[in-house]
Every structure is written in C-alpha cells, then in structure tokens.
Amino acid sequence: MSDLQSQDYVRRSATTITPPAARSHEDQVAKLIDVSRCIGCKACQSACMEWNDLRPEIGHFEGSYENPADLGPSVWTLMKFAEYENEQGNLEWLIRKDGCMHCEDPGCLKACPAPGAIVQYANGIVDFISDKCIGCGYCVKGCPFDVPRISKVDHKAYKCTLCSDRVSVGLEPACVKACPTGAIMFGSKTDMTDWAGERIEDLKSRGFEKAGLYDPPEVGGTHVMYVLHHADKPSLYSGLPDKPRISPLVQVWKGAIKPLAVFGIAAAAVFGFFHWVTVGPNEVQEEDELEADRLLREMKEEEEKSS
Amino acid sequence: MTRPQRAFTRYTTANRVNHWINAGLFLLLVLSGLSFFHPYFFFLSNLFGSGQWARAAHPWFGVGLLVSWIGMFVQFWRNNFFNRDDAAWSKAIVSVVKNDDEHVPPVGRNNSGQKAVFWAMTLLIPTLFVSGLLIWQVYFGEATSIPVQRVAVLVHSLAAITAILVWIVHVYAAIWIRGSVRSMTQGYVTPGWAWHHHRKWFYQLASGQRVKTEPRKNP
Numbered sequence: 001m002s003d004l005q006s007q008d009y010v011r012r013s014a015t016t017i018t019p020p021a022a023r024s025h026e027d028q029v030a031k032l033i034d035v036s037r038c039i040g041c042k043a044c045q046s047a048c049m050e051w052n053d054l055r056p057e058i059g060h061f062e063g064s065y066e067n068p069a070d071l072g073p074s075v076w077t078l079m080k081f082a083e084y085e086n087e088q089g090n091l092e093w094l095i096r097k098d099g100c101m102h103c104e105d106p107g108c109l110k111a112c113p114a115p116g117a118i119v120q121y122a123n124g125i126v127d128f129i130s131d132k133c134i135g136c137g138y139c140v141k142g143c144p145f146d147v148p149r150i151s152k153v154d155h156k157a158y159k160c161t162l163c164s165d166r167v168s169v170g171l172e173p174a175c176v177k178a179c180p181t182g183a184i185m186f187g188s189k190t191d192m193t194d195w196a197g198e199r200i201e202d203l204k205s206r207g208f209e210k211a212g213l214y215d216p217p218e219v220g221g222t223h224v225m226y227v228l229h230h231a232d233k234p235s236l237y238s239g240l241p242d243k244p245r246i247s248p249l250v251q252v253w254k255g256a257i258k259p260l261a262v263f264g265i266a267a268a269a270v271f272g273f274f275h276w277v278t279v280g281p282n283e284v285q286e287e288d289e290l291e292a293d294r295l296l297r298e299m300k301e302e303e304e305k306s307s
Numbered sequence: 308m309t310r311p312q313r314a315f316t317r318y319t320t321a322n323r324v325n326h327w328i329n330a331g332l333f334l335l336l337v338l339s340g341l342s343f344f345h346p347y348f349f350f351l352s353n354l355f356g357s358g359q360w361a362r363a364a365h366p367w368f369g370v371g372l373l374v375s376w377i378g379m380f381v382q383f384w385r386n387n388f389f390n391r392d393d394a395a396w397s398k399a400i401v402s403v404v405k406n407d408d409e410h411v412p413p414v415g416r417n418n419s420g421q422k423a424v425f426w427a428m429t430l431l432i433p434t435l436f437v438s439g440l441l442i443w444q445v446y447f448g449e450a451t452s453i454p455v456q457r458v459a460v461l462v463h464s465l466a467a468i469t470a471i472l473v474w475i476v477h478v479y480a481a482i483w484i485r486g487s488v489r490s491m492t493q494g495y496v497t498p499g500w501a502w503h504h505h506r507k508w509f510y511q512l513a514s515g516q517r518v519k520t521e522p523r524k525n526p
Contacts, residue, residue, distance in 0.1 A: 113342075115346055141453060155359070247457050268476070281485050283486075291502060
C-alpha cells in the first residue's frame with residue numbers, strides 16, 4: 001500500500017542487499033478466517049472497499065452469489081460460494097473469503113523485477129509499494145494463489161494489503177472489524193493458530209472429522225489462514241490450492257538462471273577482451289592485397305585471351 | 308566515401324540499412340530487457356525514462372525487431388546454407404581462433420560461424436517474439452492462462468540470454484576480423500580481404516568481375 005514502515009522490511013523485491021530491518025522486533029501477525037462461521041454477508045467486502053476507497057466498476061450478474069465475478073484491481077477480497085454435496089448427499093454451502101494469503105515465502109515478491117515494489121514487513125504482511133511497480137505482471141506468474149491483478153488504467157498491480165496501514169497503528173484489518181459473526185479474527189500468528197485449534201476441536205466434535213487449519217507449509221505458511229471443515233480437500237472451497245507452491249518454472253527463472261546468465265554474459269565479454277589482448281586482431285596484410293591483385297590480373301588476362 | 312576502385316561490394320545499401328536498424332533495436336531490447344532480468348541491471352531502465360517506460364517500450368522494440376529480421380532473412384538466407392566447406396572450416400576452428408589462417412580451409416561468402424549466427428537469430432527472434440507476446444501484460448495479460456505465461460517467461464529469458472551470447476560473439480568477431488565493420492558500414496571490402504577470409508567468394512567475384520557484382524545474387 002504505502003511506505004509506512006520502511007525500517008522493518010524482512011524482504012524487498014529485486015534487491016541484492018539487506019533491506020532496512022532495524023525495527024523488526026515485531027510479532028508475526030495472521031488473519032484467521034473461520035469458514036465454518038461465515039454466513040456470506042459480504043460485510044468484509046464492503047468494509048474493504050470502504051476503508052481502502054475502492055470502487056470496482058459495476059458488472060453483470062453471472063448466475064452466482066459471487067459479486068463481482070472475480071478479484072480485480074479494485075476488488076481485494078471476494079466472497080466465493082461453492083455448493084458441495086457431501087458423502088451423505090446433503091448440500092453444504094462452502095463460502096470462502098478469497099484474497100491475498102500473505103505467504104511467508106511470497107512468490108510475487110520473488111518474481112518481481114522492480115526494486116522495492118513488493119516488500120514484506122517483519123510482521124509478515126506482504127505489501128505492494130505501487131509507485132515502484134512497473135506493471136510487468138511478473139507477480140501474477142509468481143503467485144501460487146492467482147491473487148494480484150493489474151489495472152488497465154494505471155498499469156499497476158493491486159491486492160489486499162492486510163490493511164498494513166491500520167495494522168501499523170495497532171488496528172485490526174477493516175474486514176475483521178466488520179465481520180458480524182467473528183468468522184474473521186486477527187492477532188499474532190501464534191494466538192490465531194491456538195484459537196484455530198479450539199475451533200477445529202469444536203468442529204470435530206460436531207462431526208467434521210477432517211476439520212483443520214489451512215496454513216500451507218509449501219509457501220512457508222501464510223499470514224492469512226483458514227479453518228476448513230474439509231481440510232483434507234481445500235480445493236472444494238472454490239479452488240483453494242491443495243498444495244500451493246511457487247511454480248518450479250518460476251523457481252528456475254528467478255533462481256539459478258539469473259546468476260548463471262550474468263556470469264555467462266560477463267565471461268563471454270571478458271573472453272573476447274582477452275582474446276584481443278592475446279591473439280589479437282586478424283588483419284589483412286599487404287601480401288594478401290598483392291596476391292589478390294595478381295590473381296585478378298591473371299584471371300582478367302586469361303578471360304581476354306579466351307574471348 | 309573514399310571507396311577504392313578495386314573494392315568488392317559485400318553489403319548493399321539495403322543490406323546495411325536493414326542491419327543497423329536491426330542492431331539498434333536489438334541493443335534497445337537488450338538494455339531494457341536486462342533491466343527486468345536481474346536487479347544488477349535495473350538501472351538500465353532509467354535510459355528509457357523509468358521502469359514503467361522501459362516495460363512499456365520493450366515489447367514495441369520487439370515488434371520492430373521481428374519486422375526488421377524478416378527483412379534480414381529475405382536478404383541473407385541464400386548466403387547461409389551450410390555446405391561441405393563449413394564442415395572443414397568448423398574442424399579447423401582452433402586455427403581460426405588462433406589467427407592461424409594458413410591452416411583454415413577456404414570458404415565462400417560466409418563461413419559457418421557467420422551462418423550459425425544467422426540461423427541462431429532466425430530461430431531465436433521468432434521464439435522471443437511469440438513468448439514475448441504471451442507475457443505482454445498490457446494487451447495479452449488475460450489472453451492465456453498463468454501456467455502458459457510461466458512457460459513463456461522462462462522460454463523468453465533463456466532465449467534472450469542465448470541471443471545476447473550469440474550477439475557478443477557476433478560483435479567481437481566483427482571487431483576481431485579487421486575490415487568487417489567497414490563492410491557493414493560502408494559496404495565494401497578489399498580484394499585482399501576477400502582473398503584472405505573468403506577465398507572461394509573471391510574467386511567467384513573475380514571470375515565474374517566484368518559483370519557488376521551484385522552479392523545478393525551470388526548463391
């Protein structure tokens with residue numbers, strides 16, 4: 001969002017030096033979304049628009065409760081509604097609040113080529129510093145959750161900031177504040193994990209044996225976590241990835257290739273220079289010119305003779 | 308231009324204009340493209356105004372390069388078929404690199420190194436163009452799925468690195484073999500140059516010297 005906390009970066013995109021981290025003695029935060037307590041009222045969506053001054057364009061009815069149809073540059077969180085028929089043949093309405101998961105190992109930040117356009121604060125929040133964003137869309141490729149959206153107006157990437165501006169002054173995110181059922185909680189990651197444990201126990205006692213916490217270790221855990229009644233099948237919840245991870249293609253692109261290529265290019269240039277210094281230029285000698293002239297003369301004479 | 312009477316035309320005006328348009332676009336692409344590739348090079352984006360401007364301009368340079376390369380291809384493809392001389396020349400590559408030209412077998416208008424540069428670019432530029440379109444966020448950001456774009460961005464960077472390496476070899480070879488740069492700036496070489504570096508081409512030109520030499524028509 002904005003550059004409010006520039007002395008507590010733990011990660012900074014496209015940066016080869018240590019980011020400013022002096023004020024990093026902070027608790028890791030987390031937002032816990034308890035899907036089992038969500039009633040789908042969309043208060044969180046409204047609160048997000050309200051606090052962040054976002055007004056998505058009014059779209060069309062797509063035959064679903066989802067409104068708008070997708071995340072967007074001005075839609076940072078979105079209720080997603082899935083109808084699931086369980087083993088007993090009963091309908092379950094699985095409603096999930098979608099948005100940035102604030103990965104501990106953020107794929108967007110890894111992919112970003114613009115220094116400082118994506119940062120992670122010591123509290124774990126991953127934030128887009130939009131004036132440094134160049135609009136390339138690499139974050140879209142890096143994200144395992146399909147979250148960032150590029151604006152067609154200003155060509156910048158946008159996503160949920162976890163209300164980093166509110167959190168930095170000790171407030172909870174706007175969606176948490178607005179939730180009428182307590183389905184969205186906010187606090188330190190440890191507290192949220194503990195609280196989730198209690199909720200999961202409760203859900204298990206009520207017959208949801210596979211209830212569990214969604215805090216995927218493949219991305220180092222996330223700072224937005226879900227309590228799911230079907231934690232064994234996250235994809236039931238409108239395609240929440242079962243095993244989210246930064247694509248291996250992105251890992252190769254942003255991993256080994258970068259130093260190897262820089263080294264290769266530098267080596268080629270240095271090799272060329274030392275070839276010049278040792279072997280040196282290949283110059284045509286006077287004898288070559290004389291020989292060429294002699295041959296040209298001979299051939300001309302021969303031609304004249306034969307004609 | 309103080310072109311000696313006895314000089315051979317190696318590159319026509321159209322050849323040269325096209326080549327330097329190509330070179331200029333390639334350089335702009337390298338400078339802007341490297342800035343997105345590694346943080347070391349991000350400062351290069353300032354040459355274009357800012358990171359945003361470099362990101363906006365880069366694909367358009369790429370479109371220009373493809374068009375320019377089509378021109379290059381049409382003008383040069385005939386000169387770049389590999390033949391038996393190339394095998395012999397390639398075997399003697401160590402002598403070539405050491406300037407030990409006595410032991411380098413004679414070749415025609417282009418040697419196999421030059422042909423390899425031509426075919427590498429013929430392969431790489433369209434690859435870069437197509438993979439570049441797939442990751443051109445402004446126009447095609449939603450045209451393909453994210454997994455496709457991930458493949459495209461990887462292919463694009465690998466192809467770009469290869470093209471840069473080929474380009475370094477190409478530029479250094481032009482500096483190393485004296486007289487090559489002039490052939491691409493002023494268009495001519497001396498008979499001695501042709502005899503020394505491209506002997507079969509020399510004989511070809513010498514035998515048809517009365518007919519005004521049009522290098523493009525020589526196979």
